Amino acid sequence: MVSERSLEVLRVIVQDYIASREPVGSKSIVDRHSFGVSAATIRNDMALLEEEELIAAPHTSSGRIPTDKGYRVFVDQLADLRPLTSAQRTAIETFLGASTDLDEVLSRTVRLLSQLTHQVALVQYPSLSRSRIRHIELVRLSSSRMMTVLITDTGRVEQRLIDIPTELGDLFLEELRTKLNSSLGGLGLAEAAEKLAALPTQFSRDSAATVELITVALIEQVLANRSDKLVMAGAANLVRTEEDFSGSIYPVLEAIEEQVTLLRLFGEMAPDQNGFAVSIGQENASFGLGETSVLTSGYSTSSGELSRLGVLGPTRMDYSNNMAAVRAVARYLSRLLGEN
Amino acid sequence: MVSERSLEVLRVIVQDYIASREPVGSKSIVDRHSFGVSAATIRNDMALLEEEELIAAPHTSSGRIPTDKGYRVFVDQLADLRPLTSAQRTAIETFLGASTDLDEVLSRTVRLLSQLTHQVALVQYPSLSRSRIRHIELVRLSSSRMMTVLITDTGRVEQRLIDIPTELGDLFLEELRTKLNSSLGGLGLAEAAEKLAALPTQFSRDSAATVELITVALIEQVLANRSDKLVMAGAANLVRTEEDFSGSIYPVLEAIEEQVTLLRLFGEMAPDQNGFAVSIGQENASFGLGETSVLTSGYSTSSGELSRLGVLGPTRMDYSNNMAAVRAVARYLSRLLGEN
DNA sequence: ATTGGCAGTCTGAGTAGGCGAGTGCTAAAG
DNA sequence: CTTTAGCACTCGCCTACTCAGACTGCCAAT
Numbered sequence: 001m002v003s004e005r006s007l008e009v010l011r012v013i014v015q016d017y018i019a020s021r022e023p024v025g026s027k028s029i030v031d032r033h034s035f036g037v038s039a040a041t042i043r044n045d046m047a048l049l050e051e052e053e054l055i056a057a058p059h060t061s062s063g064r065i066p067t068d069k070g071y072r073v074f075v076d077q078l079a080d081l082r083p084l085t086s087a088q089r090t091a092i093e094t095f096l097g098a099s100t101d102l103d104e105v106l107s108r109t110v111r112l113l114s115q116l117t118h119q120v121a122l123v124q125y126p127s128l129s130r131s132r133i134r135h136i137e138l139v140r141l142s143s144s145r146m147m148t149v150l151i152t153d154t155g156r157v158e159q160r161l162i163d164i165p166t167e168l169g170d171l172f173l174e175e176l177r178t179k180l181n182s183s184l185g186g187l188g189l190a191e192a193a194e195k196l197a198a199l200p201t202q203f204s205r206d207s208a209a210t211v212e213l214i215t216v217a218l219i220e221q222v223l224a225n226r227s228d229k230l231v232m233a234g235a236a237n238l239v240r241t242e243e244d245f246s247g248s249i250y251p252v253l254e255a256i257e258e259q260v261t262l263l264r265l266f267g268e269m270a271p272d273q274n275g276f277a278v279s280i281g282q283e284n285a286s287f288g289l290g291e292t293s294v295l296t297s298g299y300s301t302s303s304g305e306l307s308r309l310g311v312l313g314p315t316r317m318d319y320s321n322n323m324a325a326v327r328a329v330a331r332y333l334s335r336l337l338g339e340n
Numbered sequence: 341m342v343s344e345r346s347l348e349v350l351r352v353i354v355q356d357y358i359a360s361r362e363p364v365g366s367k368s369i370v371d372r373h374s375f376g377v378s379a380a381t382i383r384n385d386m387a388l389l390e391e392e393e394l395i396a397a398p399h400t401s402s403g404r405i406p407t408d409k410g411y412r413v414f415v416d417q418l419a420d421l422r423p424l425t426s427a428q429r430t431a432i433e434t435f436l437g438a439s440t441d442l443d444e445v446l447s448r449t450v451r452l453l454s455q456l457t458h459q460v461a462l463v464q465y466p467s468l469s470r471s472r473i474r475h476i477e478l479v480r481l482s483s484s485r486m487m488t489v490l491i492t493d494t495g496r497v498e499q500r501l502i503d504i505p506t507e508l509g510d511l512f513l514e515e516l517r518t519k520l521n522s523s524l525g526g527l528g529l530a531e532a533a534e535k536l537a538a539l540p541t542q543f544s545r546d547s548a549a550t551v552e553l554i555t556v557a558l559i560e561q562v563l564a565n566r567s568d569k570l571v572m573a574g575a576a577n578l579v580r581t582e583e584d585f586s587g588s589i590y591p592v593l594e595a596i597e598e599q600v601t602l603l604r605l606f607g608e609m610a611p612d613q614n615g616f617a618v619s620i621g622q623e624n625a626s627f628g629l630g631e632t633s634v635l636t637s638g639y640s641t642s643s644g645e646l647s648r649l650g651v652l653g654p655t656r657m658d659y660s661n662n663m664a665a666v667r668a669v670a671r672y673l674s675r676l677l678g679e680n
Numbered sequence: 681a682t683t684g685g686c687a688g689t690c691t692g693a694g695t696a697g698g699c700g701a702g703t704g705c706t707a708a709a710g
Numbered sequence: 711c712t713t714t715a716g717c718a719c720t721c722g723c724c725t726a727c728t729c730a731g732a733c734t735g736c737c738a739a740t
Contacts, residue, residue, distance in 0.1 A: 026733075043733090047734095059733095063734095
């Protein structure tokens with residue numbers, strides 16, 4: 001059984017270790033905090049915590065550091081949600097204030113989050129799947145190449161390049177565009193994909209092949225999900241915190257350059273009722289990120305679609321501050337992309 | 341005066357140092373290369389090279405390493421343009437084979453270049469400034485927010501979000517869109533910007549303000565230059581080559597996360613008649629990149645616009661291999677985006 | 681349950697010494 | 711004038727060693 005005071009000891013061990021990066025001993029605890037008991041008592045508590053595998057000693061006679069399990073208890077039960085400083089609030093407002101297009105907003109968001117937390121920041125693109133087709137544009141770039149552009153009513157814009165074997169008349173293209181827009185405009189994505197698949201049969205044999213090329217591209221665009229894309233900033237921070245990793249940080253950097261890995265990680269995180277989730281140390285081992293922690297929060301867009309953003313850093317990170325920052329930025333981004 | 345053989349000595353010093361990361365001494369030179377002379381002779385040559393500041397000794401009695409000036413001579417006069425291995429050729433073809441949209445092509449290119457060189461790879465977006473307006477789309481996202489999309493005949497797609505204070509009728513929007521497309525379609529960018537600026541005066545007083553908001557956004561889009569954007573890959577490679585930097589690589593990583601810095605650097609490089617340029621060590625000092633070298637090559641798109649791509653890495657990098665890779669990828673990308 | 685005291689353990693910094701690679705110089709040879 | 715062999719000398723690096731300091735675990739007393 002872990003007593004009330006033992007948990008308090010765990011808290012100060014986590015806090016002091018995060019602040020100093022040095023194993024914390026019983027003496028320094030009674031010095032820096034007013035527990036009203038002696039070092040020997042603290043030592044007894046620490047023995048208990050070690051029993052529970054919440055802390056560990058790197059060497060026989062040295063202070064203790066929190067284990068992953070210890071961080072978990074800290075995050076779940078002990079971390080005080082430190083409110084943002086006014087400087088941080090100002091940073092959020094000024095940084096995200098003037099919104100332009102989605103790319104720009106997300107790019108600013110990720111840089112902001114990285115600055116606030118001094119960690120690697122990640123923002124996933126919103127999925128925007130519940131949208132309807134607004135406009136389709138066909139652009140001829142050269143004699144053998146064209147481009148299709150799809151615009152939805154949620155503001156998503158998708159483009160594709162196509163190589164076309166046979167020469168295409170401008171007239172034909174114009175006709176096809178008109179046809180596409182009149183028959184697909186306003187449709188949901190699933191319906192649109194169906195109609196597109198049926199389209200080539202309506203054309204004469206010699207143009208059907210080309211139309212097929214175009215419809216295939218459009219179907220891809222219709223079904224493409226931008227939430228398989230994310231932006232990242234602050235990779236340099238991993239280098240700054242290099243000492244927090246046992247080996248080289250090279251494999252860590254490699255892992256986070258692989259977007260697929262991060263998207264899977266995002267997908268497997270189990271958010272609480274507020275959409276917030278924390279994954280600590282070895283919990284990420286299968287992604288090659290066993291020495292890092294990931295904090296994420298969901299955010300939502302006007303069309304009600306959910307996506308995620310968060311930060312990644314060494315297991316020994318400032319959870320209190322970073323959790324508050326991730327939460328605040330997610331809230332602010334939701335507001336910015338939201339209805340009102 | 342630097343003799344023929346001395347330059348040959350410089351070449352092998354650069355090559356051996358690149359291969360081993362260790363100062364190379366006179367003995368190891370005669371051992372590994374067949375100069376037909378004794379170590380003492382090599383030492384005399386090395387004294388000459390040191391006189392010319394092409395090589396330097398880190399410590400009084402140790403081998404020599406090339407100076408920045410030495411690398412410069414190597415790159416300009418001595419580097420053999422090693423042809424790509426067949427594996428590398430295959431990699432280029434398979435990686436860039438299936439082209440989809442521009443974002444995807446550039447993203448693949450940068451990852452490919454990073455893999456071929458084991459360095460940080462950079463690809464600047466093409467500027468595409470000589471294009472004409474193809475289509476303008478206005479999309480209402482919510483009661484107080486809309487989006488403008490601009491498509492040019494070169495396949496550039498720009499989008500902007502706008503907050504609108506007054507409610508907008510669908511009818512009005514439809515009308516405005518028709519008007520915009522009929523009056524601007526086919527125009528060059530400069531003319532289009534002029535016409536747009538004049539547009540609000542044609543509307544009644546109460547709608548002019550809203551139209552103004554929209555035209556301002558469109559003018560921004562028309563004049564926006566995507567070549568102020570670039571993609572990067574392989575930052576992890578900098579960590580792998582950490583030993584090549586005297587201090588921490590943190591400031592280097594910070595510098596390359598700042599896109600503006602890299603774009604200025606790209607802009608200041610002086611390409612030769614093939615569009616190829618190399619900037620070595622201290623030549624980049626003003627960008628905080630005094631211990632890195634940058635190799636870039638221009639590439640061109642179908643509309644004849646030029647842009648740049650390249651790699652960045654420690655001054656002690658494999659110039660022969662990397663120069664060949666940058667050249668090859670630039671050529672291939674030009675072909676892919678080019679006319680035929 | 682808490683405390684003071686004490687012996688034991690381990691780290692990390694600091695020091696000394698020896699090894700080896702490599703140089704510069706000189707004098708002789710081609 | 712260039713090349714070569716020989717030699718004394720210089721340093722960086724590695725290993726071994728010591729020593730002070732920090733902390734623990736345990737025990738007996740409160």
